[in-house]
């Protein structure tokens with residue numbers, strides 16, 4: 001996971017400043033055995049976050065005072081992140097399941 005993050009950061013740093021034409025992307029988080037993976041991702045405003053639930057029971061990606069994405073067993077759900085900042089989310093059914101989205105402008 002560290003390696004993957006490092007690669008992502010390297011890719012971001014390699015972009016020329018002011019390129020400004022980056023297309024919105026879809027970033028995938030899998031849910032396996034009661035855990036979000038990767039637990040922390042780096043997105044840009046306008047990106048779509050998609051959670052793929054591989055477990056046989058339901059989860060959610062819930063932000064206090066924000067969005068809640070239902071993740072039925074073996075299904076996926078998504079949300080578009082519009083605002084820069086750090087978003088912490090958890091699963092409503094298993095509050096010890098936690099994830100974070102770092103959103104760049």
Ligand SMILES: [Cu+2]
Pocket residue numbers: 034058059060091092093094097
């Ligand atoms: Cu859950």
